[in-house]
Amino acid sequence: MNRILSLKYAIGIVWQNALAWSILDGIILIIQSTLPILVLYLTKEVVDLVAAGFLSANKKAAFEDVLMAIAMLGAATLFTTLLTLASSLIYEAKNHKISRHIEHVLLSKSVKIDLEYYESSQYYDTLHRAQKEAPYRTGQIVSSLFKFLQSVLTLLALIGLLFSVHWMASLVLFAIAIPGFLCRLWYANQIYHWQKKQTPLERKMGYFQWLLTNGTSAKEIRLLGLGDFFIHRLMELRHTVYKEKLNLSLRHSIINMIVQSSSVLAILGSYTVVAYNTVQGNLSIGDMIMYYQALQRGQGYLQNAFQSLSLVYEDSLFLSNFYEFIDLKSKIQDPENPVAIPSPLSQGIRFERVGFQYPGNSCKTLQDIEIDIPAGQMVAFVGENGSGKTTLAKILCRLYEPMEGAVLLDGIDIRNFSLKDLRNQIGVIFQDYIQYHATARENVWFGNIGVSSQDKKILLSTRISGAHEVISGLPEQYETMLGKWFENGKELSMGQWQKIALARAFMKDSQILVLDEPNSSMDAQAEYEFFKEFRAVAKGKTAILISHRFSSVRLADYIYVLDKGRIIEQGNHEDLIAQNGKYAYLFHLQAQNYR
The missing domain is CATH 3.40.50.300 (P-loop containing nucleotide triphosphate hydrolases)
Incomplete structure (x- = not known):
């Protein structure tokens, strides 16, 4: 039931975000499903015309007929290639829209989820799995379903051809494909549960990578000589994950080898039946080649059909990680009938x-x-x-x-x-305020994005917090990029960053001010100037000072x-x-x- 719900939800997302692309993809799919039969038939015609040319008295006319058949075969093959290229472009455009929607859903959920979830490591595991799988699995599950339908349509025509040779040929196709399908389902289930179990290790590896490459930790990593130590721990974790994945892949390869060996024997038996009928004069050389190719392609299309079906199953497993995250419930909700705040x-x-x-x-x-x-x-x-x-x-x-x-x-x-x-x-600054790697103006404006980024409130807020003097000394003043993540960024001291954060807290026309350690990084002079301004600004407001x-x-x-x-x-x-x-x-x- 969960697999069906996953598929239904994925189709709903595609329907809402990429309907036109999906319809176009469906039209191409129908055309693509008929072209292999046409190519097979034209190949048969070429062979039969060449064979007939040996006995023909008019070699020129016979060769012209062969050239015409070859031209038609070439046109059909070229058209197939063009449709494949078009399908790839459509897939890319469709997946871009779907991935963008999924990312928007994930981020929207992330910024609304209760803060208490951040106290739990299980939350980070759930978020990691959702971010890793959902953006591409949603589009892939629908594309796999399309490919399954395309393979089925082509198969129906191929089976008709094979059935005309011998009914056993059609059964052989299914007999050799079903074990491979079951093998893929088993592997999809195993890899899903293995990856789910590995989530904490993956996050720990990500944490070590962050420690080793982030500017925040760079000083201490070097001073304490922790670089090689953390690299060693990261490599140990990678080796552990590698060994487990290799063991799982080895088991899959052994099972798959047994399945493929059985398939080869079945195919050889089918070839024998076709060859026998040709020797007996029941089939022409062209018929034999067409049926050989039909059997080969039929095997391929049936395997593709089962592979697409197993991918639908695999994607639905991994999409459960996305639904698990989306289904997280928030305790902090808006009331049904909110009342106005006294003002x-x-x-x-x-x-x-x-x-x-x-x-x-x-x-x-x-x-x-x-x-x-x-x-x-x-x-x-x-x-x-x-x-x-x-x-x-x-x-x-x-x-x-x-x-x-x-x-x-x-x-x-x-x-x-x-x-x-x-x-x-409530205008608030917490002691663990954010240092936004954006312009100085934006750093202050983020305190109230409901006003214009050119609002005079920005200048007023920076004057109160003492940030105006800091910003005025920057190369491009309020348009200077702060932090070192982006080009031409300027780094500030902790005290200067704190003044910027304080200015952000003063951007709202709020009745309540909450200042959590607002002067922890200020020198004595800056602290004196700040509180002299603050007393004037806070007059008439209700203020909470934590210090x-x-x-x-x-x-x-x-x-x-x-x-x-x-x-x-x-x-x-x-x-x-x-x-x-x-x-x-x-x-x-x-x-x-x-x-």
């Missing part, structure tokens, strides 16, 4: 008894979190690494759903808002201290210092470095 916020944000645990983790990341962030105020989250600070920001953005409790905006559960509307109201630097945290109106997923302290800077707890300890620990 402006009057009450603010509330985390109400929020609990959360990452998939695969044995302990909770957040437990019973109660946080109130009044509208228009700046609140800071403080705590050691792994205390849950960034996870709170991700839950607010609905990148994850809380397992317990809820997050409210002005008393409304954020799950009642559309995802697009909610995220448009280890207490020089910036103390600017917040209220501070929450987290430890192992729980809130252990809260208050303003002065109150927390007076409590002489965890916050005071961390503050004094950091402050002594400046004394």
Whole structure:
């Protein structure tokens, strides 16, 4: 049933994306299926005319008849070649459209899937298999079906010819082809399950290749002398995969050799029958040659038919990887009847008894979190690494759903808002921001592609974040390509990249700002300038600051201290210092470095 669904889905994709090409391909297929019979018949005519010419008194007239038959045979052969070339071009055009559609489906699914899937290695295995097989298997399964139909149509005519010689000749064709077909089905099943099992190894090999060739890891690979070590590991993995594949291919070759040997014996028997009938005078020399060729071609077309059928089966197996990925369900969905987000916020944000645990983790990341962030105020989250600070920001953005409790905006559960509307109201920069290898202008504009790439908001955002001075010093200023992946690209320091990312966060006219370690790569002067601008920009907005630097945290109106997923302290800077707890300890620990 799954195989039938795979075929039905593939035909549906071809129908939607390459219908005209497929119709044209079908017309050529019908014509191609009749041409081999015509070529066989014209070959017979040439031979018979040559044989008759030996006995003819008018050699010139006999030779003219032979030339005419040869010309017709040549025209039929040339037409067959032209149709084959046309079919190849159509196949390429059709597959391009189908592959582009499949790639679009895969990428669209990838950017919409819940973030929690990225916590699972099984997800990466599923994605890898889908990306590897689906783009070409979808078009191939339909093309294989077309080739099967073409072979069947040609076979029907060839079988008619063979049946006129002896009914056994037709049966021999099927007898010699069926074992090969079963062998191909067995191998297709074996290779599918083997490749599925090899997915983690393939991804690990890809990871080692990335480590050895990526600029991000290049410095450390060289300083630690890890190049040869990782190359050795990669080669070991390749050798393991090679041995397993070789063993599987060897088994297939042995079985295939037995099958082919049986086929040769059957073909020799059929040739004997044809030769005997010719010697007895029941067939002419031309008939004998035609039937020999018909038997040979019949064997080829029947094998092609079964091969195409086995490819349909094989492709349907591998397409199940694509469907497995497409069928992944997202927990984070838009509500059926979304409500409008209050604008402006009057009450603010509330985390109400929020609990959360990452998939695969044995302990909770957040437990019973109660946080109130009044509208228009700046609140800071403080705590050691792994205390849950960034996870709170991700839950607010609905990148994850809380397992317990809820997050409210002005008393409304954020799950009642559309995802697009909610995220448009939150300007955010995470500590693991992206360094886009694009122009400086695009790097900022990506923060809000709903406006023009020439919008004055870009300049305003870069002035707030301090990126304007950085960009102004580049060769082509805002049109300079950043990063080294593309021609004429300019690399930035970590602090400069962070200023670009901050500018991106300020591009939205959002009511809420979330800054996760916004000054981690800034020097003291840059940090001072940034927060001087930020206080002015954040006025009237609700802001969340996540930071280890207490020089910036103390600017917040209220501070929450987290430890192992729980809130252990809260208050303003002065109150927390007076409590002489965890916050005071961390503050004094950091402050002594400046004394």
